[in-house]
Amino acid sequence: MNFAVLDFETTGDQSSDQIIEVGLVIVKNGEITEVFSSLVNPEMEIPSFITRLTGITDEMVAAAPSIEQIAEKIAPYLQDTIIVAHNAQFDIKFLQKMLSAAGFLPFSGRVLDTVKFLQLLFPTLSSVKLSVVSSIWGIAHEAPHRAESDALATADIWLRCLERMNSFPLLLLQRLSNLFEDYADDFFWFIQEMRQKKENQTGLDLENSRYFRQFVINVNDWGEEKSQSEQKVIINETFTSTLESMKNSFQQVFPGYVDRASQNEMINEVWSALQEHHHLLVEAGTGTGKSLGYLIPALFYSVTENQKIVISTHTINLQEQLRERDIPLLQQVFPYPFQASILKGRNHYLCLRKFEHKINNNDYDNSAEHRLTAGQMLVWLSETKHGEDEELHFRHRGKEFWQSVASDTDSCLNRACPWFKKCFYHRIKYQANQSDIVITNHSLLFTDIQADNRLLPSYQQLIVDEAHHFEDVASKHLGIEVHYSAIVNTLIWLMKDSKNGHLPMLRHRLHQFDENERAMEWMQQIDALYPKIIMIKETWDEFCQQLYDVLPENIHDDSEKAQQVQRIKSEALPTEWDQLLVLEDNFYIQCTELIKIMEKLASQISAELDDFSLLSTLTDLSGSIKELHSFRDRVRSFMKQSEQTNVYWLEGNATYRSKSLLMVSSPIDVSPMLRQYFFETKNSVILTSATLSVKKSFQYVMEQLGLDRMEPEKVKAIQLESPFNYRDQALVCIPKDFPSVKNASSNQQFVHSLVNSIKEVATATHGRMMVLFTSNKMLKQVYPLLKNELIPASIQVLGQGVDSSNRSKLVTLFQQHPASV
Incomplete structure (x- = not known):
């Protein structure tokens, strides 16, 4: 197959708008063979916002070829070829307009949209925007919103899509083909073509793929994997000598590593609390390194004493940080083998029985969108080890489909289910039972109490991070x-x-x-x-x-x-x-x-x-x-x-x-229940946060949690200063020229001033900015205005509740594309 990857820059997206630049990349036999690009004289004035976006001016196109001349040049490339474009509907509309203006017949061949293929083939991709995908994959895209650069980037992306589909086992392609067979469009046609190509080449690839009940799945039966915790670790070193050894390892891993006095103090206090079986409140300022401050002593205590330790966070963000950053780091520098597991609420895991039921019975409420989500999940199922919704990036009504196939207690068949030994939820429960450290969240901690402690493994040591939310979560889960x-x-x-x-x-x-x-x-x-x-x-x-x-x-x-x-x-x-x-x-x-x-x-x-x-x-x-x-x-x-x-x-x-x-x-008061379920029954409960005290006193939080009624020697509280020198390392600016917000008119003036102010700073810092709103309405007013203003600077604007309501996914998007607000 030959592909013509097409991109247009235009004066706008209305029927009266014209093409100002064309980029065309020819792909044959998996390689880019030819590139064509040219400015186009639109015979109309280019709007200023398009000039800001593209950098194309009226002077640049004044002597450029006409649309008819360009059509004559690119028409031969379009014969016996498949057009590929990013957001193809836009480009095809202008292609047909160009061909018509030049007296050519409309293009009647196949058209493939890389956006839809990215969504299907790369379901864990955080965004399908051309600039973001190029950045994530390291694709050269030096001039965004210029036709040649966009077409070349799209061609590279398409080649990766082809490579991805060629790597799929036959069974997966057959599943995808069956899923979309009711749609006689070019998207389905191409999947069908790839299926037939694979059928002609090979049978089932038993070496590289795992198959179960006619699905491609990337896990063995749980319980087959060998656990590091099964072998007893004999440790002769003291905690102090182990800590010093780890610091030396940190210096080797991080050449710029600097010892932090506040973190050292926290490490030693947590170690004492675990050893001496007392409770501890630690207020640790920003930059202390709280995560390592409790993980290091917790790991050493768990491994040496053969005691499981549960760590609870308020947000999935922090759970993911611990899994993706802190635990892998400690596996490099901690001198003894250990195992850590992340255990989330059950609805975060896929129920394979429900998913099979949906697929085999074509049970899709919102057919087109739900089928695309089902296709994404078929691909994801062939690669995921955890089966968590956090890995997927749903589009449109994808979350609705997930809710219909999420694991839950009430509809679980347990051992009667044919998927039981593949089940992601039961797998992580098994792993948690084998682990030294179990990382969960406050919600599941209290759900476990309501379930008579059947969800979490037995534990006597608990570390509560983001502890300032602990009482609120308790109130919510112990109420109605x-x-x-x-x-x-x-x-x-x-x-x-x-x-x-x-x-x-x-x-x-x-x-x-x-x-x-x-x-x-x-x-x-x-x-x-x-x-x-x-x-x-x-x-x-x-x-x-x-x-x-x-x-x-x-x-x-x-x-x-x-x-x-x-x-x-x-x-x-x-x-x-x-x-x-x-x-x-x-x-x-x-x-x-x-x-x-x-x-x-x-x-x-x-x-x-x-x-x-x-x-x-x-x-x-x-x-x-x-x-x-x-x-x-x-x-x-x-x-x-x-x-x-x-x-x-x-x-x-x-x-x-x-x-x-x-x-x-x-x-009204959760403290009696917190004492009953935690402080009176657990050997050590360590609560940490950057905000626990009020006016340098822990009295209020101790009263709210019920710790004020414990024996004084059973509870200790410490405050650790942040290692950051805020006076030298931070600048607080308070503008005095902003209009006040009193009515609808002044609100519009405020939004206008705010957009201009953020734009100026974001342009100077090239993104790397977070804007916090106290009003959701104002966030949604500012978002589209700021987004348009920052497009010329190639700065991405991410809105909570607009681009995604999931905080951890927004953080991932921000990390993958630093030029963001």
């Missing part, structure tokens, strides 16, 4: 939260429409057993459930609407809708409460009836019919039944205010009204 959408989503899982949902899928499965006398009866019972689900949804909507009306009116007159909050006090209930209790009782009764019918139905079917696909559908149905049961009970607990030691409140938003409703119940 029910959002309007939680119950709606559960009902949708049960039945979205007559074809989608667990119940319609179960009905479809039963139809295959029409020779069974009871199958028709069960299908009729399922049909009778649909009106009941609709009725529950209507009751829930009415209940939430009336409950939302309890919230106070939003008194803010600007368009930034403040969150509405209303405390619900048992001694002063709203006047509408009796009516709300009646509605809640109706909801409870309706849910109970539905749950009983579905449980009985599922029990009868599973007892009589033995079929894996049917069992899989019943398992998913069972998970949704348990969810509905749980939400029903939480709503009742909130309305009855069954926990006297809790505080109850409602939250809502004036924009989304009842659809934003959140019912919250939280313990």
Whole structure:
């Protein structure tokens, strides 16, 4: 196949706009064979923002060839070739316009878009922007937004896409081909071509790929891998001598390594707390090196005492930092072998049974987008070792698809599942049991308590990083939260429409057993459930609407809708409460009836019919039944205010009204529970953060955590100063010429001043900047304006909640492309 990689620079993207530069790269037999580029006279003035973006001026194109002359030159290249472009729809539109203007027939050949192929073939790629991909892969792209440079970069990217597809085993190409066979477009055609090429060349590649149940998967059965922790490590050295040895190793690994007094103090204090079995609070300023400050003594204690240590963080960001940076570093310098595992919440891992069910049954709610996500995951499955959602970079509604195939407790078949020994979640649980250090998060720590300690391995030493969030997470997990959408989503899982949902899928499965006398009866019972689900949804909507009306009116007159909050006090209930209790009782009764019918139905079917696909559908149905049961009970607990030691409140938003409703119940004081589950039962709990004290005192945090009631010798608190010399190493600037924000008019002036100010500084620093907003609305106002202003400087603008809501993925994007704001 021959490819013509095409790129146009234009005066804009409207039908009246014209081409100002063309770049064309010919690829034959996997090599770039020819490059053509030329400026084009658009016979119109080039807008100033296009000149800033491309550097192309009116003077540069004044003597350039006309569009007709360029068409005559490139038309021969387009014969018997496949056009490749980045965001191809844009370039093809202008190509057809150019050919028409020159009197040529429209291009009727195949067109391939590198954006779509990048999404499919490289599912872990953090961005598919041309400049970002070029930067990540080290592709020369010296003049972004110039046609020749963009076309050459796109050609290099396309060659990597071809190389990637050629490396795929036949089974993976067959899976991808089957996935997109309902779409008779050029994207599917090319995948089909690659499949046929591979079928003609080879069979299954048993040497380089692993196959299970007709999937390509990159893991063996868990339990087969040998653990470093299985062999007892005999250590004769003291902690002090080991630490000195590690410092020498640090100096060899990092020539500029400097010993930090505050980090040394933290290392020794953590070691003492672990050895002497007391609790420790460490406030360590920025730059102390907290992670190594607790990891080094924790590792030595774990390995020498054969005691597992759990480390808990608040954010996935920090978990990833520990896994990607700190643990690999310590594996270089720590003198003894050790094993560390990252254990996240179960919904972060792929359920292989659910995924197989989706793929084999073509079960896609939002067909085009969900199929692309499924294709990404087929490719990812052939390379992932962890099966975590954090590795994938979802586009559009990909996260929605993930939620339908994420692992969960309620629908797990455990050892009855054919995927059990490949299961990513059970694999990481097994690895955690074998590890010296287990790194988890605060949420899972408290979920483990609620699950009677069945999720985490047994431990007596706990290190809590980002400890200033510990109490808040405890309050959230030891209380109740029910959002309007939680119950709606559960009902949708049960039945979205007559074809989608667990119940319609179960009905479809039963139809295959029409020779069974009871199958028709069960299908009729399922049909009778649909009106009941609709009725529950209507009751829930009415209940939430009336409950939302309890919230106070939003008194803010600007368009930034403040969150509405209303405390619900048992001694002063709203006047509408009796009516709300009646509605809640109706909801409870309706849910109970539905749950009983579905449980009985599922029990009868599973007892009589033995079929894996049917069992899989019943398992998913069972998970949704348990969810509905749980939400029903939480709503009742909130309305009855069954926990006297809790505080109850409602939250809502004036924009989304009842659809934003959140019912919250939280313990007034979590300190008794923290003492019960941690401080009175664990040998050592070490809490660290950059912000634990108030006015140099730990009294407040100790009261909030319940440590003030512990024996004084059982608790120690220290403050460590930051090694940074802020007076010499930091500059704080406070502009005094910004307009104030009082109304819509002044708000626009403020945004305008802010965009200009950020632009000036970002241009001077070439990105490498973080901008923090207290207003989400203002963030979204500034984002598009700043993005356009910084395009000419090739500075990327990343917006939280715009480019991604996932903080760790935004950080990855920022790290991979330093010229970012």
